[in-house]
Amino acid sequence: MSLIITDECINCDVCEPECPNEAISQGEEIYVIDPGKCTECVGHYDEPQCVQVCPVDCIPKDKNYVETEEELMEKYLVLTGQL
Secondary structure (H helix, E strand, O other): OOEOOOOOOOOOOOOHHHOOOOOEEEOOOOEEEOOOOOOOOOOOOOOOHHHHHOOOOOOOEOOOOOOOHHHHHHHHHHHOOOO
8 A cells, every 4th residue: 555644744854854755745734645756665674764753643555545565666666777
């Protein structure tokens, strides 16, 4: 699954620089995650870095974008030019 930032976001700016895929950007009111770029850090780290640094725990899995570990790895390979 991709991750999503909920409206509990306090715009603290710590998640954006942690994303290795540059999937996080400032939205109209809060930060947003591009599901086309989010791999939950598969291929980069063992755990999603944005979730690790978020002080308000507002980054759950996005049930609208269900992906298997294999699909996330394939997306990682495409995004990094390895496939």
